[in-house]
Amino acid sequence: MQGYDKYAFEPFAVTVDLAVLTIRAGALHVLLVERGQEPYAGRWALPGGFVLPDESAETAARRELAEETGLDDVSGLHLEQLRTYSEPGRDPRMRVVSVAFAALLPDAPEPHGGGDAAQACWLPYDSAGPLAFDHDRILADAHERVGAKLEYTCLATAFCPPEFTLGELQQVYETVWGTALDRPNFRRKVLATPGFVEQVPGAARLTGGRGKPAALYRAGGATALHPPLLRPTTEGRPS
Amino acid sequence: MQGYDKYAFEPFAVTVDLAVLTIRAGALHVLLVERGQEPYAGRWALPGGFVLPDESAETAARRELAEETGLDDVSGLHLEQLRTYSEPGRDPRMRVVSVAFAALLPDAPEPHGGGDAAQACWLPYDSAGPLAFDHDRILADAHERVGAKLEYTCLATAFCPPEFTLGELQQVYETVWGTALDRPNFRRKVLATPGFVEQVPGAARLTGGRGKPAALYRAGGATALHPPLLRPTTEGRPS
DNA sequence: TCAAAAGTGTTCTATATACACCCATGA
DNA sequence: TCATGGGTGTATATAGAACACTTTTGA
Secondary structure, X not given: OOOOOOOOOOOEEEEEEEEEEEEEOOEEEEEEEEOOOOOOOOOEEOOEEEOOOOOOHHHHHHHHXXXXXXXXXXXXXXXXXXXXXXXXXXXXXXXXXXXXXXXXXXXXXXXXXXXXXOEEEEEEHHHOOOOOOOHHHXXXXXXXXXXXXXXXXXXXXXXXXXXXXXXXXXXXXXXXXXXXXXXXXXXXXXXXXXXXXXXXXXXXXXXXXXXXXXXXXXXXXXXXXXXXXXXXXXXXXXX | OOOOXXXXXXXXXEEEEEEEEEEEOOEEEEEEEEOOOOOXXXXXXXXXXXXXXXXXXXXXXXXXXXXXXXXXXOOOOEEEEEEEEOOXXXXXXXXXXXXXXXXXXXXXXXXXXXXXXXEEEEEEHHHOOOOOOOHHHHHHHHHHHHHHHHHHEOHHHHHOOOOEOHHHHHHHHHHHHOOOOOHHHHHHHHHHOOOOEEEEEEEEEOOXXXXXXXXXXXXXXXXXXOOOOOOOOOOOOOO
16 A cells, blocks of 8 residues: 555546336336437436545435435435446546446336436336446346345335335336246245234235235335245356 | 536545455465554555556456465456445545455465565454454455355355365355354255366365365356355344 | 264255135226 | 135145264374
């Protein structure tokens, strides 16, 4: 750690990029902004921005999230640091090191379009065409990470409103993983894990217009899932 | 993304910090360097350094690893990005954003002490007292991450030399997790996972001076472990 | 011939899976 | 009364844990 100040004013910009995910109408959606300037003008990109001098990356990410979504209170939302992307050529203009985050939202309010972005909206994950910069990679990493964490953490409730049915919780798993799950077995697994969910006494909600009203649950205090809820064998997932 | 150049010359330094782990005499060890200057002069710290203008964080980490360990070829070693630490006050001198990595080494050559560091050596993980900066936290995060990845990836072979016995592989798990495992069951699990290890035909090695010589194995091609090799229930591990 | 370490086999139990079935509600 | 979604029960297969046992080597 000699020569500490030698590179102190090298032109490194530090930014955050956010993969904001939600579930709308049974499909995974991403919050994207349309770029107004070169490079990649007119292309979709992940929302993000500079880390300010007195901010941590997490603080900057939460600020950007609030700006882009227009939500009053983003303090309770799940923000997960993915990794940092630092390849020298990832931004053609200058050296930009970007700390990427995944954010999980329960309901999907229409984005303000406020903040920096020219235009912001929710797009289905599958049709989120080629994005600007290396954002395709970041988005794929976010999806993979979230999918993996559903297996061994209680993260799924972050996609749900404060009160939800077990059917809605199951839909989170099915949507993120892209596989169907056996409802009775899913139910047993979830209820057998202490602290995953806790029932709201007496409450019930009609989900599809028809059918028996479903009991409502809240997120419990647990964070880890023991034993894990493994996705149906995909044979050799990436690490 | 307006005002792109506004903060371009804000004094952000980007560094890498490495938690270099190995197993020596059945105990987890960390590579540490002694700081020669303030702040934290005389204290142990994780090796690390600045990301150069034309490097990615991964490249910088590998360069630092080679400098600190004095190894010729660090290209095959496992380097894993942990996360980025960016709290404004983490270095009292200036704004330093650090990308942390965990590196896993098979055998433990005595470090050169070359490169920047005044002195470098291996210390047992448990007696790696209070480190400089937020390096205690980084080291703990590295341990947790490696422990978790042993469960569902073939990462354990990264701690082993090119040819190893199943007993040595088991010792990796036991050392990192701090728990004893049933040898017959461990053996079956490992051999039942295709591509985890492959036997070196005819080769055998005497391990403890006495006893039956153990068959030798090489790391296989697989990266993921299906089904996972879960550590004995610790009830509610962190996410 | 004993201790130590490798390797094999067997039993018991917990968990996962795949269903069949019943319940409550709106159309 | 039928379709729809919620909730319960149960048989079977698979995987994990515990432990007894055999094999091969050096002292």
